[in-house]
Amino acid sequence: MLKKRMEILISPTRLDNGAAAALRIAELIRRAVQQRDAANIILATGASQFEMLSYLVSLPGIDWSKVTAFHLDEYIGLPITHPASFRKYLQERFVAQLPTLGRFHFVNGEVEPLGECRRLGEWIRRHPVDVACIGIGENGHLAFNDPPADFDTEEPYIVVNLDAACRRQQVGEGWFATLEDVPRQAISMSIRQIMKSAAIVCTVPDERKAVAVKKAVTPPVTNLLPATVLQQHPLCWLYVDEPAAALLAHP
Secondary structure (H helix, E strand, O other), rough: OOOOOEEEEEEOHHHHHHHHHHHHHHHHHHHHHHHOOOEEEEOOOOOOHHHHHHHHHOOOOOOHHHEEHHHHHHHHOOOOOOOOOOHHHHHOHHHHHHHOOOEEEOOOOOOOHHHHHHHHHHHHHOOOOOOOOOOOOOOOOOOOOOOOOOOOOOOOOEEEEHHHHHHHHHHHHHOOHHHHHOOEEEEEEOHHHHHHHEEEEEEOOOOHHHHHHHHHHHOOOOOOEEHHHHHHHHOEEEEOOOOOOOOEEEE
């Protein structure tokens, strides 16, 4: 299965794109369970993950009781009852759909942030990740690592400041009514922690992500466009629909 570079897979629609990504993720989870009797995964949120998660939880043949999942990021200070809460998102779209799920490690943005980073870091260090299921932001971020992202820290989870482009995206996707409503800080899995995953499946639909997708696959690797770091991962698949792939050179 080893590859030398990122593989880009293009589907005609975002529904097809989400299904294709979910099938790859399911394959990787099943393989880990077969080989080690356990699988550890990372899950992202946002509009880009809707179809993938919906399809993933419906797939047969996955022993979810042997799966431990880690939450990628969460706003600081946002209650779980808020419509934009990523804990709420994953509880409803993933955890509640899988009653036999082994364990889910949520990021709690309502407690002291540095302590929460340490708590989560201790857990994930004991659970090497088999597959990270992620997206790319309109500003090229991975998780909430906005540019210029910290490519050096070895801490698994960190406190980050959200830039204006990231916050505008959250308004544009309908999670918040105004820019002022969007929190200015979050707890995020770090770039190095994401890159430690044995495999990465990156799901990126929609025309509004086309510029970010084009830049992400184009050298050089730079923390000013954090997603470019995926070019360095040995086992990374980028799933895009036709609109997101609009600026790529098709074979």
